[in-house]
Amino acid sequence: xxxxxxxxxxxxxxxxxxxxxxxxxxxxxxxxxxxxxxxxxxxxxxxxxxxxxxxxxxxxxxxxxxxxxxxxxxxxxxxxxxxxxxxxxxxxxxxxxxxxxxxxxxxxxxxxxxxxxxxxxxxxxxxxxxxxxxxxxxxxxxxxxxxxxxxxxxxxxxxxxxxxxxxxxxxxxxxxxxxxxxxxxxxxxxxxxxxxxxxxxxxxxxxxxxxxxxxx
Numbered sequence: 001x002x003x004x005x006x007x008x009x010x011x012x013x014x015x016x017x018x019x020x021x022x023x024x025x026x027x028x029x030x031x032x033x034x035x036x037x038x039x040x041x042x043x044x045x046x047x048x049x050x051x052x053x054x055x056x057x058x059x060x061x062x063x064x065x066x067x068x069x070x071x072x073x074x075x076x077x078x079x080x081x082x083x084x085x086x087x088x089x090x091x092x093x094x095x096x097x098x099x100x101x102x103x104x105x106x107x108x109x110x111x112x113x114x115x116x117x118x119x120x121x122x123x124x125x126x127x128x129x130x131x132x133x134x135x136x137x138x139x140x141x142x143x144x145x146x147x148x149x150x151x152x153x154x155x156x157x158x159x160x161x162x163x164x165x166x167x168x169x170x171x172x173x174x175x176x177x178x179x180x181x182x183x184x185x186x187x188x189x190x191x192x193x194x195x196x197x198x199x200x201x202x203x204x205x206x207x208x209x210x211x212x213x214x215x216x
Contacts (some may be wrong), residue, residue: 003174003184003187004068004186004187004190005032007172007174008174008190011169011170011171011173011174012170012171012194014088014136014169014170014171014173015088015160015161015169015170015172016159016170017088017089018088018091018092018095018156018160018163018168018170018211019095019153019156019157019160021096022092022096022097022099022156022160023120023152023153023156024157025096025099026096026099026100026151026152026156027103027149029100030100030101030102030103030106030107030145030152031103031104031107031145032097033055033059033100033104033107034035034103034104034105034106034107034108034109034110034111035107035108035111035133036051036055037052037055037056037059037104037105037108038107038108038111038112040052040055044116044119044120044123048133051103059101059104059105062097062098062100062101063098063101063102063105067094067098067158067159067162068162068165070097070098071091071094071162071163071165071166071167071168072206074093074094074097075166078090078093078094081186084147085166086166086167086168087168087169088169088170090158090167090168091163091166091168091170092170094159094163095156095159095160095163098159099152099156099159100143100156102152102155103148103149103152104116106148106151106152108150109148110141110144110145110148111137111141111145112148113144114137114140114141115140117190118136118140119132119136119137122136127215128197142213143158143210143211143213143214144210146206146209146210146213147206147207147210149206150202150205150206150207151204151206151211153202153206154199154202154203157195157199157202160172161175161195164177170193171195172174172191173193174187174191175188175191175192179191
């Protein structure tokens with residue numbers, strides 16, 4: 001267990017950096033893309049089949065690739081951006097790109113769940129586009145967005161663990177280097193338990209928050 005004492009803290013910090021950075025960027029960029037997909041597919045706003053199809057096509061390409069393949073394919077781009085193709089900073093690039101595409105679809109689905117009658121009523125009342133988007137659409141979609149954020153965060157934990165295969169650092173890297181290659185079963189068990197507890201805590205919290213907001 002000396003390995004855990006000496007390296008678990010740094011591994012957890014590396015995982016936190018990867019997940020945190022990717023989460024923030026994916027919420028902003030992926031959420032915006034999801035909104036664009038919704039607006040360009042809805043006749044009440046800016047229906048544009050060409051723009052919607054193009055954005056959807058790019059997102060679907062990213063989502064269709066298994067993460068480990070995407071990670072390898074993006075190595076040249078990663079090296080250009082961060083100056084290295086190993087380590088947590090390098091792993092953050094493909095993790096973020098995968099998360100953006102994933103959350104874009106999740107947020108699009110959340111917006112599509114909003115009752116069109118509510119949107120039509122807001123438009124009929126003469127509300128501005130900004131008011132409709134931020135005070136009606138996003139507010140109505142918020143419980144579903146919370147669930148989408150929860151799913152996205154859980155996926156990011158999985159992505160960060162897989163990044164350890166190419167030396168991305170973090171808890172996944174610790175499990176692979178010691179638990180798999182060096183047959184340190186104790187390290188593997190502890191890292192798996194940490195990931196299980198973390199995912200369960202996130203899922204329970206996200207579900208509870210979404211349910212609470214849905215009742216208001």
